[in-house]
Amino acid sequence: MGAPKQKWTSEEEAALKAGVIKHGAGKWRTILMDPEFSTILHLRSNVDLKDKWRNMNVMASGLGSRHRAKLALKNQTTPKHHEEAMALSTVVQSGEEILDAKPLAISRGPLRIDGPKKGITRL
Amino acid sequence: MGAPKQKWTSEEEAALKAGVIKHGAGKWRTILMDPEFSTILHLRSNVDLKDKWRNMNVMASGLGSRHRAKLALKNQTTPKHHEEAMALSTVVQSGEEILDAKPLAISRGPLRIDGPKKGITRL
DNA sequence: CCGTAGGGATAGGGTTTA
DNA sequence: TTAAACCCTATCCCTACG
Numbered sequence: 706m707g708a709p710k711q712k713w714t715s716e717e718e719a720a721l722k723a724g725v726i727k728h729g730a731g732k733w734r735t736i737l738m739d740p741e742f743s744t745i746l747h748l749r750s751n752v753d754l755k756d757k758w759r760n761m762n763v764m765a766s767g768l769g770s771r772h773r774a775k776l777a778l779k780n781q782t783t784p785k786h787h788e789e790a791m792a793l794s795t796v797v798q799s800g801e802e803i804l805d806a807k808p809l810a811i812s813r814g815p816l817r818i819d820g821p822k823k824g825i826t827r828l
Numbered sequence: 829m830g831a832p833k834q835k836w837t838s839e840e841e842a843a844l845k846a847g848v849i850k851h852g853a854g855k856w857r858t859i860l861m862d863p864e865f866s867t868i869l870h871l872r873s874n875v876d877l878k879d880k881w882r883n884m885n886v887m888a889s890g891l892g893s894r895h896r897a898k899l900a901l902k903n904q905t906t907p908k909h910h911e912e913a914m915a916l917s918t919v920v921q922s923g924e925e926i927l928d929a930k931p932l933a934i935s936r937g938p939l940r941i942d943g944p945k946k947g948i949t950r951l
Numbered sequence: 952c953c954g955t956a957g958g959g960a961t962a963g964g965g966t967t968t969a
Numbered sequence: 970t971t972a973a974a975c976c977c978t979a980t981c982c983c984t985a986c987g
Contacts, residue, residue, distance in 0.1 A: 710962055710980055734954060751954070753981080759957085760979060833968060833974055857960060874960070876975080882963090883973060 711748070713757055720745040721754055721761075730758060834871070836880055843868040844877055853881060
């Protein structure tokens with residue numbers, strides 16, 4: 706394949722937020738065409754912006770099951786500094802705080818079922 | 829608790845391999861929908877198929893270091909070697925009664941690392 | 952025809968069990 | 970402990986609607 710899953714960087718998220726603030730949510734194409742954001746989001750499509758915004762919104766809803774405190778016990782001999790370009794313009798990089806979510810007790814029940822609908826929606 | 833570890837049987841593995849050869853790797857839902865394999869894999873989900881295929885690939889690659897160096901691979905020029913062609917070859921050599929093993933160009937050719945090209949790959 | 956909205960599937964990371 | 974199976978989430982793809 707060729708899509709190694711392009712993870713969104715902080716810069717891209719910030720640009721997306723700024724774009725939404727500037728042009729409004731839903732104006733993905735407009736945001737993408739803006740020279741200010743097109744520099745950072747030039748490899749994202751309007752659909753990608755829409756998807757990312759959706760995901761961010763869901764995450765902010767507090768629907769974070771139980772996954773937030775695990776990666777913090779192994780960093781010592783591997784100085785892993787990873788920064789793409791975290792020094793361009795501190796746009797809207799504030800507000801997102803990791804508030805601990807309640808311990809949702811999702812049991813590992815017998816949920817082997819899968820949508821047997823399939824449905825050939827091939828038009 | 830509740831979900832006993834369902835070990836993969838030889839029939840299931842064979843069906844998975846055949847499905848990959850027939851429909852291509854990544855088309856888990858399609859493989860699952862195929863009446864030929866759905867009979868055997870009816871209690872597996874598309875995610876299960878993907879996971880199993882991943883495990884098989886890891887085994888075939890001779891690599892078994894997935895669970896060790898997790899915090900040390902990000903911005904490296906690590907060669908992305910996860911070609912399905914290699915996997916297919918392994919499959920063929922597995923000794924299955926698989927005829928009609930054509931390459932099957934299932935690649936869509938996304939290639940996100942390009943530029944301002946819209947890439948209208950619309951069918 | 953273009954863009955947006957939504958649903959569904961895939962890919963990868965991480966956790967649990969044998 | 971290691972490895973296979975499983976679970977969760979982000980991202981990507983496809984289809985419908987405006």
